[in-house]
Amino acid sequence: MTNNKVLALIAAIAMVTAAAGYGAYRFGLEQGMKGSKGAKGALAMPQPLYWHDPMVPGQRFDKPGKSPFMDMQLVPVYGSSGGDAVDGAVSISPRVQQNLGMRTALVTSGKLSAGVVAVGNVAYNERDVALVQARSNGFVERLYVRAPLDPVKKGQSLAELYVPDWIAAQEEFLAVRGMAGSGMAPLVDGARQRMRLAGMTDQQVRLVESSGKVHARLTIFAPVGGVIAELGAREGMTVTAGAQLFRINGTRSVWINAELPENVAAKVRAGDAVEARTPALPGSVFTGKVGAIVPEIDAATRTLKARIEMANPNGKLVPGMFATLTFAPSDGGMDVLLVPSEAVIQTGTRSVVMLAREGGRFMPVDVETGSENNGQTEIRKGLVLGQKVVVSGQFLIDSEASLKGTAHRSTEAPHTANPAPLHHGEGRVERIGKDEVTISHGPIASLQWGPMTMPFKLPAGLAGKVSVGERVAFDVIRRNDGSFEIAAMTPIAAINMPSTPAGAKR
Template identity: 40%
Template sequence: MIAKKYKTLGLIALGIALGTLATAFILPRFTSTTSEAAVDAGERKVLFWYDPMYPATKFDKPGPSPFMDMDLVPKYADEGSDEVAGVTVSPTQVQNLGLRTDIAAMGQLTYQQSLPANVDFNQYQYEIVHARASGFVEKSYPLAVGDYVKQGDPLIDITVSDWVAAQSEYLTLLKTQAPAELLKGVRERLYLAGMPNELIEQLSKTRQIQSYLTIRAPISGVLTSFELRSGMTVSKAAIIATIQGIDPVWVVAAMPESLTDFITADTQLTVAAAALPGQHFEVQKWQVLSSAQENTRTLSLRLFVGNPDHLLKPGMSATVSLATKSQPYLLIPSQAIINTGDEQRVITQDGQGRFIPKQVKIYAEASGKTALLSGLQAGDKVVTSGLFLIDSEANINGALERMREQPAEHSNMATDQGAAQ
């Protein structure tokens, strides 16, 4: 019993000794480490905590993220700069993120597009053929709607009895050598009665009454109406035929409203038709019509296309290939644009390597390039890859808010354009 008691006392003494050692060596070290951490935390002021995957949401206290399976990350006051609305990324992070940049430079947008179109009659070559005199159709030439006629081709022959009396009077005055005033008056009556000038001249030469009239095509084109046949009677107001030209033919394309400013005298236009593969047709001239189509929000682009062989038929579908360049503008790659719907911005990199968001105003985009009206200057370096990660960081440290508080930089595009031209 005595031995067991001394053994118990020995163990108690050993425990006291170990506690003393812990108090002397281990506890001071723990306290020192904790104090250093507290000093570090005291030196760096925490603005808020956030989830890097949802940087727009800020929290007042640390803890687990409600969005992801991770802890919230502190945002320190010394990580941003109030002088420059930007963020700093280490070279290692730049390499890991695969950040790439490009230089803003003056240039012209190159725009190419194929526009759907239709072939139509040339409405400037449109003739309505009247009889101009009442008569009887002696002969109708073998023609029908859709036939092509050349200028001067005969359409119908008619007999006009109303001319006989006036012609007889005119021939009598010629025989009696009547004054020129009388002869002129009778000639005028014959012309108003529908007698062509060439028949009046023929009457003066042959001194034979003409009651037979051949009505001919006044222009070359396609008959779009022709209904008279032999044996019919016609009045002087009757329409004999309508003729519409097809050389040059009209090609009308539907053009987006956004292309209005792109269409210039230097625009290249070519026409092709699906029914004529491999063939392209010369555009003689073109014009943009003054009204837009409300249902499609397009403008009508009218082209005058040479058609000497009549290969292009009215009603055919066609394609208009458009190639044009804009006036000089400040250009950047389109992938550098961050479009939020309410604003457009880019991430620029200054000479010290800081990434700074800037608002921009866009003019147009084509072929992977975007033309700017304001916001940047020639020579500015813009981020084209990995910009969304930097944009999120800029949103966290308030760089975007400071960007919006500052007036946007406006480029004097008119001066730049004039210098470029």
Template identity: 35%
Template structure:
């Protein structure tokens, strides 16, 4: 038999699976159809269900509610090409179609993310001892306390320090060279001022004073009064908050847009309208596998200590602009996950879908790497409905070509048996593409011939099957055999 155009159109509906939503108002569509048919200017390609574009017919018909199917026209020239549709100005207005241009110019890139405030590790002062002993006269009691440079933190009783002082005094009394003894005390952490005071007093000090080397706040405190400590003990950590870091995470596609020393600013959610200026200090060399992000470190001066470690902040990174690139508003691009495309406005109510390759995004615009030329016009709004119609038109063109092939009364195909209804003698099959019918791969229900035994069939079985058209659009399986790779 010769496969009719109707079979090809049925394949289109099954392949598209209701991907589009019919927006065209019936009244305008029928008025336009009558006028254009009377003039004889355009040919009708097929008829579409008024509310379900996946249902089509090669001939005029009515739906289940008695409404006429809508004729779809070939507009001649480009309009008849697959993927091209033509609509009237009235329909364009009802769809709120807006059109913009592809332009060439500089594309300023602004990366927006979130981050958190952290200590500047280069401004942390860790207090360790160089000998063992006991903590006495501890002046810092809790974390978060503020200390000043040179402030007494605690005093230390250490027998080793007492012995080193006595050795120094013994050498001084004998008139020998005291330089090695002084150097030993300095190596044990005793300040030059305290060493001079010991020599002046002529007797060792039982308690040695430990003072802050910088001002700041106590970030950690690991000792209490009277504790015994060793050189391995970190007594406390003092953080200078006059300069802080902001740690931000960037996704993989954002990393190339950021370089060291790029300008950065942060906004605090609880201080609307206020922003602090800084710069990119470091981009970490490795990717965090669980989050698929790269960490970036930003450095900020912190007058008044408004940025406090642990705070969240909105981060904005202004990288160098891309120069002389094609770009268009991001809203014009339809992103499906498999493909990026736009709807070209060809003029005179004609539109065509075109695949594009996009690059960087900045300030609501997208870089176009391939697929468009400067000056071409694209649809900014209403394009999803146009895209659905253009996709149907392109698929129809492919199916109509396949429909012209001559095929026999019976067709063999391959697929996988998903389910069996013994009572109704129906099977559900996920079949591979059937080129002679113009069918793509899809899941379908088939009737089974009365003389075909079903006892040996099982679900998830890979099989070859023979079918023939029992009635219009209804196919019946007449033979089934296991596929060679089925086990």
């Protein structure tokens, strides 16, 4: 009995042990399978989207191999960089951005001052000129102003002339007036008129009447204040009626003749306010307005002349002075989109900015620019308010984009109208798609291509002329984006085709 109990206990223990071992085995197996799946997931590598030659990024291949263009292996492009090729953007890590010293700025809205800065020279106001002439024949007995550019005041004595013709007219007037009798008034008026005809002014006639004496000498006074621009009299010289003795330029106001380049002349209009500064008078600012735009362009400098009228009460502005002029806009202007001028890359044919996007991505964008002033450039088309643009390091981003083949370089010239050359080849049609055909072709010497299988763009008019499996002779042309397009394709008789290597895919 005792032995039977012992045997039963041993059997029960053995069964429990077996059950526990089987359970541990199943648990370990399940954990091992989970770990294996996790390891496989951790070790899984991303699959390349395609392979390409970095020197010819527009051409894509669907298998690794040697580049047909350069003596080098094709480089895989993975999904992380595939997005760059799709939307034309390039990704740059924050560390590289910091090394490049990259800076960005927001596209803002505001008024761009249309002020124009030009240079000019001070000149006399030709509308403030007085000419002093001899009214009768005579002689210059005394000259009070002896040199050109001497300053004079209004009413100042300029010269004294001896006029013999006045003596006879004055003596006749005095004699007739002294005659007694009635009916002499007409004779007196006639004698008075002869004095006026001799060149005497009413003031001089009244002086003769009041004094009763002959005045044979005439003192000439300055009609305006200014400077003697021209001096035509000298002591002792004979003068004739109408001879110019003095030319006086006023200095109460002056002209500043500004030279405006053709491209900004349209921004300046008559009546615009102007500020003038001159190195001769540091700290002084003179204000005036545009009097006129002279309708003539200097053939040598290609500039238009603007005539600015400036008040000169103290005579500080002297003809010949150099001045810097700032033309204020006639109106406040409208709000426009603005970016820093250093953000715009001028290629000669296009204006390009580098647009900063989320996740360290950058994309070149063509823009249409307008006016520029104070380091700000107006953007008329291509950007919207609030976008970020790169203001430093643009050319390095452009180089990175070119190497990755994501977009045409911003400095690349646009495609010209020159016809692309044709390249001839022969091969077998492997597949015909909606807009492309895959051909296993032999060597194409003009492109330095070896035998390969690759797709070509297929114009709609050629799609129904061949079928899969046919051997064809074809001509291809290179497109702007680097791909190749069938220009002509004709079925031919069977030919010996070389072995087909790794293909290419656009």
